[in-house]
Amino acid sequence: MTEKLYDISSKIKEFDATVIRCEKAENGFLTELDKTAFFPESGGQCGDTGKIGDAAVIDTQYDGERIVHITTVPLTEGKTYHAELDFEPRYRRMQNHTGEHIVSAIMHRKFGFANVGFHLGAKEMTFDFDGIITPEQMKEVEDEANIISASNIAVRAYYPSKSELETLNYRSKGALDGKVRIVEIEGVDRCACCAPHVERTGEVGMIKILGFIHYKGGIRIRMKCGFDALDDFRERIAREEKISQLICVPQEETDKGVNSLILSLSDAKRKCSEAKKRLAEVTAENICSADKSICVELPNFGMDELRYMCNLGAERCKVFAAISQCGDGYSMVCASKTVPLKKYSALICDKGKGKCGGSDLMLTGRLSAIKKEIISLFEEEIK
Structure with a gap:
């Protein structure tokens, strides 16, 4: 079985490993290593990418109990290669995933809601809860989450023994078999999770809830953390600056400027409709x-x-x-x-x-x- 280096440290960016098996598949080659820092897609988080030798790793997946790296070219079985992760997207996912744990912990403690769905994609993250709160309450959750992030609390991942697990109070989406990996944010959260996380909450950075909707009797939250939140903020500022230039108002007054344009457009449409109506009447009169x-x-x-x-x-x-x-x-x-x-x-x-x-x-x-x-x-x- 492949040794999971990401369980030892989530910060391992490169390593040497030996190819155990390499099989051709429809989407490339399924390459199994004796050890890996590549996280396979699971728990709502996509698989890592990178390189093994000169072969590009375009995805990492579970194949039953095996961890397989989908490579673009075959690798020689028994040969040792140097492997490197695409660590920037992986680190962003770690920031987002730990941020989700923080928000989920607050939602559970304040309202008793359970996290019933999670998806961490390339563009944004969504996660679902089995209850409904108000926008004002969501703002309180976001404020508390950012305080926890700024407090730089330690994040620890570990496998408790069966007897230890029986005494632990932790969040989980369902019954678990075999060894259970716990991710703990000291004094904040304890949750069963297989994914890599940052080492301290300060690495999460900004936690920004982009919005939430009613979904299947509860709510679905859209959120970005860390560098993803920073990029989102930059894009929004750039759009606001462009709008302010187009409508010739200061950035802090773009909402008023757009509202004024909408009113002017509505008035222009009304006048245009009236003119067309009069044209129709004149046309009819001349028939x-x-x-x-x-x-x-x-x-x-x-x-x-x-x-x-x-x-x-x-x-x-x-x-x-x-x-x-x-x-x-x-x-x-x-x-x-x-x-x-x-x-x-x-x-x-x-x-x-x-x-x-x-x-x-x-x-x-x-x-x-x-x-x-x-x-x-x-x-x-x-x-």
Whole structure:
């Protein structure tokens, strides 16, 4: 069985190991070593990457009881290689995972909630609880978590004996078989966990809860810690700075500036809608009452505005259709008070090269034929 060097120290970045077995697989080669500092995916945390000799390790997984390193090229069985972890992403995961333990401990102590789900991905971390709290309570949890982080408390991982385990009070997601690894933050938390962690809470750095939602009768928290939290903060500041430049307001007033833009846009949309409505009325007024079909193009009209136009137009002619360019096609509405339109749906879809539907009084759809063909279709074939 492979010796787990990450159990000895989570800070081991490189080591020498001998290849026990190397087998070809669909996604590369499954390489088993006599010892490893590569953590295999488990407990919601993804597997480590790095190099063994010149071979890239693209993932580390459990294969039953075996730890296998998925390498891009085969390695020689019985040969000793120097291995190196991609330690930066691994360390970030350690920061996040220890941060999750801190928050989970607080949630359990303050509210009695259990952590019932955990996922630590490349972009962010989510974890679930079987109860609901308020935003104000979540802020209190976050504050306390950061105090614990700043207190630089020791973090210890160990395997207690069976008799010792029976006397320990620790968090666990379920019944465990075999040897149980305990991760303990002195005076804060004790939890069954197989993953590598930082050695002191001060290494976790900032603990930032990005948000939480109601999920399966409880809540799901999104959170980042340490360097991931720092990167997130930098990205948010950069976005805020860009927004402040675009709308010409100080960074600390971007919310007010955006709100002002929204109000201005809403007012502009209202005025534009009123102008389009008046254009539709004028267009309808200039249609001579006729026993024929008419099709007009109205630039930048939405479906509601096209419907309004067609209802007015249908009062003055046999069939009235209106189209407006939308992307690489045309939005279409046609209406009639006297001609049952539904029977023309297939014809419109075929010759208009699109889709439409509706009732005998009105059809709506989207057509991709050229404008000349669409106008000809309505004015010459819909009667």
